[in-house]
Amino acid sequence: MISVKLDHVSKMFGTVKGVEDIDIHIRSGEFFTFLGPSGCGKTTTLRMIAGFYYPTEGRIMFGEQDVTYLPPNKRNIGMVFQNYALFPHLTVFENVAFGLQVRKQSKQEIKEKVDRALKLVHLDGYGNRRIDQLSGGQQQRVALARALVIEPQILLLDEPLSNLDAKLREETRVEIKRLQLELGVTTIYVTHDQAEAMAMSDRIMVMKNGVIQQVGTPQEIYNRPNNEFVASFIGESNLLEGIVEEIHDQQIRVRFSSDWVLTGLQENVAPKTTLTKGEKVKISIRPESIREAKTEENGENIVRGKVALSEFTGVSVNYITQIGELQLKSMFINLGNRVYQRGEELALSIPKESVYFLG
Ligand SMILES: Nc1ncnc2c1ncn2[C@@H]1O[C@H](COP(=O)(O)OP(=O)(O)O)[C@@H](O)[C@H]1O
Ligand SMILES: [Mg+2]
Incomplete structure (x- = not known):
């Protein structure tokens, strides 16, 4: 060899x-x-x-x-x-x-x-x-x-x-x-x-x-x-564009056009990339990292929207959720939970660790 x-x-x-x-x-x-x-x-x-x-x-x-x-x-x-x-x-x-x-x-x-x-x-x-x-x-x-x-x-x-x-x-x-x-x-x-x-x-x-x-x-x-x-070439990803609103305490907050905000961690900035407050940033979120939140749950990184597409594959339940003018793909492993239908409201939780900053 x-x-x-x-x-x-x-x-x-x-x-x-x-x-x-x-x-x-x-x-x-x-x-x-x-x-x-x-x-x-x-x-x-x-x-x-x-x-x-x-x-x-x-x-x-x-x-x-x-x-x-x-x-x-x-x-x-x-x-x-x-x-x-x-x-x-x-x-x-x-x-x-x-x-x-x-x-x-x-x-x-x-x-x-x-x-x-x-x-x-x-x-x-x-x-x-x-x-x-x-x-x-x-x-x-x-x-x-x-x-x-x-x-x-x-x-x-x-x-x-x-x-x-x-x-x-x-x-x-x-x-x-x-x-x-x-x-x-x-x-x-x-x-x-x-x-x-x-x-x-x-x-x-x-x-x-x-x-x-x-x-x-x-x-x-x-x-x-x-x-x-x-x-985007490797696996599926949600690619979203927003504005860096704040960088503080190893955390980064991004605001999107439809006025929702997400917080991520500074350790998840792509190599050779620096972020500046007030500038545009692309972020990537893998569909399988998103969780279903409780209907009444509120707080950081919880977003709500209307289900635009609901797909049951057996292994997983895949949703596309419309949040303002953005669409978010999510994938939940099928554990027998209730499947939301098109038009229903769905609350999603995006863990801070899963927000990845591409610069
Ligand atoms: N013998 C050749 N003569 C001229 N151009 C070539 C030749 N072989 C490859 N190319 C060009 O080089 C680039 C890379 O091709 P290639 O290595 O075959 O790509 P891949 O295998 O990733 O599909 C392409 O733009 C292709 O058109
Ligand atoms: Mg080839």
Whole structure:
């Protein structure tokens, strides 16, 4: 296993910017994810690590070795693509064996390694099948076996689940995670699906327009987003704009246009952000952090409004509540409480700890 370092890496395609100043250190054995919308530069970054593109600027290190301009076949990486990229006219065995044959290993050695790789992805006994006799999920597992059979130091996966249906996607997600833990291989995973990234990763790099927005654990990027983009891209959030009315005693009070006020804690100001009294501020409140208040309850951070949307999902009850001209999304775990209907009055309590200041 090996660490991967991108040292201020940029890539231009003529005058089109692929990525800009990517500076990250992926630890040995880590499950690291590039997350962001389509076109943000995930594949470009991954292809530079694989050696299919060379950076315009910066260096790439595997451990102590500078691999910036090393060709792909000298890098000892396994790669899995979204479209599997299997040879349709070859058998499962032949597809998986391909990388070993290129490396001129003995027949006996190849058979042992392919059998082991197929076992690893739960496809033992499928060696003689043709690729077109397999389901999408099985094809993706062949692609995984093919990447793993060469015993790579680094496993690169570019949106490997996006061609699978929802149920299979979840199963394969668990499989990939299990394999990675079992083998301990440094894994770099690309996805635009934030739930997938959150569930699988040790750390996530959130990207937008070729630029890093935040690097952190799933908890860090969810609970302490650096900016509005991260707060809205990861999970659901209420984004509200108000005016800072007072900063006092580690607390911040914000007034909104419809004349309600909220108090939050100074420790919940996003990194690199300073707030000034009288200025505009964006705040983020997660729907699941809001509580139902008692009808007669009054006090700080309790707001009332009319239910505009009431949605019972079984697991939760979701509301959109109209408060003056603002709408607030809330999500309560279903504990058998009464479900409010559209038009009813609902009192909500917003804990101070859950008011997050984006600046
Ligand atoms: N071979 C290429 N030639 C020109 N532009 C490219 C090429 N590959 C990617 N780009 C551009 O670089 C940007 C990042 O693309 P990409 O890395 O494929 O994004 P993602 O994988 O996040 O969807 C996009 O604007 C894309 O159009
Ligand atoms: Mg891509």
